[in-house]
Amino acid sequence: MRLFTPPAAACPPVALASLRRRLLCMTLGLTALWAGVATPVQAETPNTAPELLKGLLTEIDAAANRQDLQAVMQHYSPEFANSDGVVYTTLETDLKKLWQQYPKLSYHTELLSWEQAGDTLTAETLTTITGTQTLSNREVKLAAQVRSRQAIDAGKIVRQEILAEHSQLTTGAAPPTVTIKLPESVKVGQTFSFDAIVEEPLGDSLLLGAVQEKPVRSSDFFEPVPTNLELLSAGGIFKLGRAPILPDNRWITVTLIRPEGMTFVTQRLRVVERSTP
Numbered sequence: 001m002r003l004f005t006p007p008a009a010a011c012p013p014v015a016l017a018s019l020r021r022r023l024l025c026m027t028l029g030l031t032a033l034w035a036g037v038a039t040p041v042q043a044e045t046p047n048t049a050p051e052l053l054k055g056l057l058t059e060i061d062a063a064a065n066r067q068d069l070q071a072v073m074q075h076y077s078p079e080f081a082n083s084d085g086v087v088y089t090t091l092e093t094d095l096k097k098l099w100q101q102y103p104k105l106s107y108h109t110e111l112l113s114w115e116q117a118g119d120t121l122t123a124e125t126l127t128t129i130t131g132t133q134t135l136s137n138r139e140v141k142l143a144a145q146v147r148s149r150q151a152i153d154a155g156k157i158v159r160q161e162i163l164a165e166h167s168q169l170t171t172g173a174a175p176p177t178v179t180i181k182l183p184e185s186v187k188v189g190q191t192f193s194f195d196a197i198v199e200e201p202l203g204d205s206l207l208l209g210a211v212q213e214k215p216v217r218s219s220d221f222f223e224p225v226p227t228n229l230e231l232l233s234a235g236g237i238f239k240l241g242r243a244p245i246l247p248d249n250r251w252i253t254v255t256l257i258r259p260e261g262m263t264f265v266t267q268r269l270r271v272v273e274r275s276t277p
Contacts, residue, residue, distance in 0.1 A: 043113035043124070050114075052155060053121055057109050064107040067099045075157060082150075082160035084216055084249075102142070105131035112147070124149040124163070140171045162249075165268035172261020176200065176207070178236070182252055185270035186243045196254040196265065197236040207232045208257045211239055216249035216268065227255050243271045 056075060063071035073092050080088040099105070112124045129144045144167040151159040164184045181195040198207065208229040237254055244250075253266040 043115050045113065046111040048114075049111055049123075050121070053111070053114055053123055053152070056152065056155065056157075057111055057123075057125070061107050061109050064105070067103075067105070069096055069099070075155075077153070077156040077158040080156075080158055080160070083162060086160075102131040102133050105129060105142075119153060121152040122149055123152065135171075138171045140169055143168045143170075162268065163270075165266075167266045169264045170261065174200075175261030175263045176256045176258055178254065178256055178263050178265055180254070180265055180267055182267050182269060184268075185272050187274045188243055188247060188271055189245050190243045192241055192243065192269075194239045194241060194252055195236065196238075196256065198256060200235075202235050205258050205260070207235070208255075209237050210255045211237050212251075212253045212255075213241065213269075214251050214253075216251055229255065229257065243269075247271050247273055 060072060060075050063075075069092065072095065073088075076088055076091065078088050080091065086094075106129070108128045110126045110128075112126055114124070115122045125148060127146045127148070129142065129146075131142045133140050133142070145165070146162060147164040148160060148162045150157050150161070166180070168178075177199040179195075179197045179199060181193070181197070183192055186192045194211065196209070196211065209232045210227050210229050212227065236256075248271045250269045250271060251266050252269050253264070256263045256265075
């Protein structure tokens, strides 16, 4: 599965696929406490957050909105790494490439909760990213939300984990409006349902679609995956799946195309141990 991979005739698949890596990297660093850091018993509410944390969020949003790469990267530790395998150097490179494709992106980060253990702050946030670009004479609109937590030490973001993710690309005069029904997480081996529902009535219009699933791997970010479209008789795609037997993160991607436009949506599915709450 590759995020934002339309049919070859629609948009260059490598360009759209590579966007995914740079999008996920730019969750503004505000994600999760993970491996090796003790977690306090209870998270604090945003209104009690220290000024250091509030200022960090504000400064990163402002630097990202003006696409000041140096200003963004100064808030990351050289030892930065996230749960998808992104490190400091790849984050810097990917942001530069993303902003070359999208000269105008809008970032907004909302603090959901925070915790402190010793000298380490952790923050769970929701980052919203919107923007447009032109590919093959088509305007492509991007809208994404990433919920995450991260560890912050000495004013620098050092570790990150992505908790939930929903990304969408649309193009055309009237792309399908799609509602995705998929749990954020499932237990290993659990059966789950995936629905991608087109909100507009089909009428006499044709609707083509496909759904793909693939493990989240940083090494696969730039590898396009062919999309085998099928003619849909109903207003969407409805599937049953079974989670793998080992914990993992999966990308579930749906492609929906009609004469008036195209919509490509990817959502993350976390596969967790049965003992995980």
